[in-house]
Amino acid sequence: MGKRRRKAAISFEAKLIHPSLLNDEEEFPPLQRDNAARQTVQTAMGDQQQVMPEVDPQEEEVEEEEEEEDPARPWQRGKSNVKSRISFLRRSGHLSDLTIAFPGDTRTIKVHRLVLAMSSPVLEAMLNDPLENPNILALPGVPPQAFEWLMDHIYHDEPQLPEVSVAVQVYQLASKYQMDTLSRMCSRFLLEKVNIENFPFVYNTAVFLEDTELLNKCSLVLAPSADQIMSSQDIGVMNGTALTSLLQHPSLSISTETLVYRALITWGRAQLVDPTPESLRQVVGEFLPLVRFKTMTTDEFVEHVIPSMILSNDECITLLKTIKGVAETLPDIASCDISVRRPSREKAAELLNNQGNVTSTFASEAKVSILRNFKTSKPVYISKLLSNTFSSLLPGSVEVKDAEDKTVGTGSWHGMSCYFSQPVRLEPDKTYSLDVSVMELRWVNGYGAFNVQLEESCFTGEALHGRILLHFLEDSPPEDSAPLEDTPTGDD
Template sequence: MMSSYSSDVKGGGRGGMTPTPTKIPKHRSRSLSSVSCGSLHHGRGCCAGSSLERLSFLRRSGFRSDITITFPGHDVELKAHRIVLAVSSPVFDVMLYGSMAVDNVLSLPEDPPAAFEWILDYLYCDGCDVPGAHIREQVFRLAHKYHMCSLYHLCSQQLQADVTPLNFSSIYDVAVLVEDEEILEKCERVLLMTDRVLSSPDIVKLSRPALRSLLQHHSLTPSSETIVFQAIINWGCQKLKGKAEDDLRKDVISEGDRLSLRQEVEEFLPLVRFLSMTTEEFVVCVVPSNIFTSQECIAILKRIAGIEGPDLPEVASCEYTRKRKSRPAKESHRQSTEASGDPAAKPPLKRLRGSELKRYSSVREKRH
């Protein structure tokens, strides 16, 4: 039977005498095990068996939440608990408990709501599932931004496993931003399939720094430099579409659009090896874009044809006349095989010379 001690002492007074135990009435002596969770917590459900279940309940219900997360420009509000965010991220620890701590509302104008909501589920529910393809790069960026190490490594491993020529640009973009060497190494292998990477619609998703990094990459080996030029034009047109309602046509554009497009891509044009093109490639693929003036086109064409003429325009100042150098065939085959994930593909066998063949045959005869 449970008992408590009275504040009085035997015989009265405060002489330090042994306290007299006071019996608890029978109707109050029930153990806590006999009290239902519903009577203690009013049916809220927060007496789940495991700590994971209790955290999951807090996430679902918002019970005792003390911070509201908003995303300006989006009609989304998320309830959370300061302590959960703080122990998961040193950045949130400073934001919520530091000298600049907010009151009850945390505004995150730069963060995508769907990705952040996934992160909340991960923090509360100890999720091990990787984020879906539509938000994985966003989750990876946020994990890096808020220094969530375990989530960062989870996303990094997923992106390394999933990179292909079709989604190369979106993954390469975030890898350049956070300087993740492991993802960049995998992207380098996939980049051996340069034509497929540059022709992918995903190319327009590259940020300006990532596009510059890609154009300067030593593994960029297109079959023709026109593919590089067209990728830059596609990227520039997409950027202008985001700034205006009218779509740009990729074949022929107006004078006003020509100037706007040129300003958008001008910093990348000196990285294009125009002199490695044939005159036909330049006339068919470059001239119709109206990126260059007539005088600039004539100057470039004369240099391609080996005819003396005016200097190259500054915007097309690359002097390389050869195509971008490829890696050795054996290494390129090996790395492109690894990038494609085809275990059946093997590098071609080395052809044996006559003397080597005789020596190989004699060794086999001795063994047998």
């Protein structure tokens, strides 16, 4: 209604302007002519002259939506800007002059050559080349769901990336099609989202695209959580290059080498439709020299390696003799001669160990600061915290906050331990607290001061009475993967 009133007023005003005000330039110079015209209009309208009400933008949007539903009305008249028109073309497929097809999949997408060409130089070049079918562009190997989101981003300027498993595919497509702004958006998104659960997806993409910043963040996630990551069934999504990089990674610190071997078997099965011991051997054979069989105990080897039937009987016997130290020759397929466990980047510091007479407090629900006024002399990433005087029956949430009460990291509390899916960075000489919110808990309502001097850093602050053990990573790139010292195996 607002639009109609405004148009009517403008039309009425135009009719009241005398022709002499428009044509007689000598009688009315420009400025005087404008003033005279304005005065004539105001006089003629008299009491009817009113300030027209502003049109509510939401009202306009509603009108547009209503007009879109009217098939008799030209669709262009219901769109107030270019963005809404382009979005309509995406939703409706109207004026589409190209169909995107995915070989091996029945899904298709109707698009517009102009929109694709102005969004990506690679897509423009593909469209300039002659197509087998001039109306169809086949994209083999491209995941339809990720490409569908890519089209939404191009047409609608969609800012919300999908779940991580699809976002990594979008990142690869953005890189492939040289869509630099979207590539940076995907990288920032994955930097925030990478954790233990989605690590295989993110790491595979980081290696493939050589995203150094994302690789460094993956290294921080891997260091304290290698056991969980190597036990993931999603390890099979990685390609061979990423798997090789992971097995050689200096942050791959695991409790037992059998986890590496079992991860290889999981990865191999994911590559095969109907895996057999023979086909598995062919698929994982090139990676077996990266497994440190000599660090396994004989019990571990017998329990995990022999039943898989990947190695022959002779190869198994030779490796068992090598583990026991009665032979030196290794089979070609398992030629790794390293006999020390993989080194760990994660360090631990006992902040407090006050086991005196203390009184426990019980509550059905509470928020407690386990650490307060915490400071570090050098940048560190905290990955885990254990307390023997703070326990809960149910899982809880953890927040690491700075002096301004801003949350810099979150984690989860289980039993007597705090875990961070993404290690939290703490800056030197800033003050932090670690707050736990849980239900059905017991804790010691008292604090003790600590001042822990380490080789290269110092921690100060206050902690709940009892034993507080902090696990952390130093803010430095991983060293070469060669171990510095021997860690004896169970058979030594």
